[in-house]
Amino acid sequence: MQEQKTGTEDWEGFQVVNNCLMVRLPEEVDHHKAGIFSERADWYIVKKKVDHVIFDFQDTRFMDSSGVGVIMGRYKKISCLGGRVYIVNADRQVRRILRLSGMDRLVEVVEAHPGDGKGGESPSAENMSSIMGKPVICRDVSLKTAQKAAQK
């Protein structure tokens, strides 16, 4: 069942920076594509003992509940080991799915474009460590603001 890893090269889309696993997800994260990503991410968590997992949705334009399963499964494993899951570069579609599934309360959804929403620096493997050093990660504030406004 488990794929055997040979050699030292990382799989395509997988990268370890400062002991954090960076996973660049494909254009469509559905059941067909999800399995192999879960399996490979688990290999890094269990065998390589990475501290945190960062899912990069830069290329992703579609995600369904199987994608939620990928994140949820990794969240369960890494949080047992004291680690966290971060999500970067999620577009509107992906954000809606995360919000609807409640995943945005379990993992840290990092704003791709802080500030004015344009031209902000996109989180990358290199600058993620500085983001993670901060105690509070910029969450999806717009929804909370909207909910507060609606209650008034």
Place this chain on the structure above:
Amino acid sequence: MRESMKNEMTLEFDAISDNESFARVAVAAFVSHLNPTLEEIADIKTAVSEAVTNSIIHGYDNLYGYGRQGGGRAAHQKIHPGKVRIHCVLEGDSLHIEIRDRGKGIEDVEKAMEPLFTTRPELERSGMGFAFMEAFMDDLEVDSRPGEGTCVTMQKRLGAGSWIDGED
């Protein structure tokens, strides 16, 4: 005011995961001449993807398709024969989708529709399939008999304005 029209299509394909992407894109393309919003397209694609995936992995027990992405190896699991049939009717601005399989069916539909419930926790999907279908479509009905298969019927009115308006 759009003239009331009726347009129908039926699609039948093998119950393998390779076809999940094809199915949702085909349905999205079918409604494209109504100029749906990006949200509506995303809603429909997600709902179709959930229903078709359920048919493939639960109905027919086909967990893997041919050659998984990046793996390039033959599936070690036997592919069970079976078809998924999608029937779409566009009437005016209403989309009606029926997704049917002749798989093993669902014992307890009410239970299956509960968020986070899954009969296959080891697959590490989220148990959110029906919840997503319900959230993204206006109406959802599930008819299933053990041993006979499952039929998921969904409706959505297009151009009704998106619930996500102003949220971002």
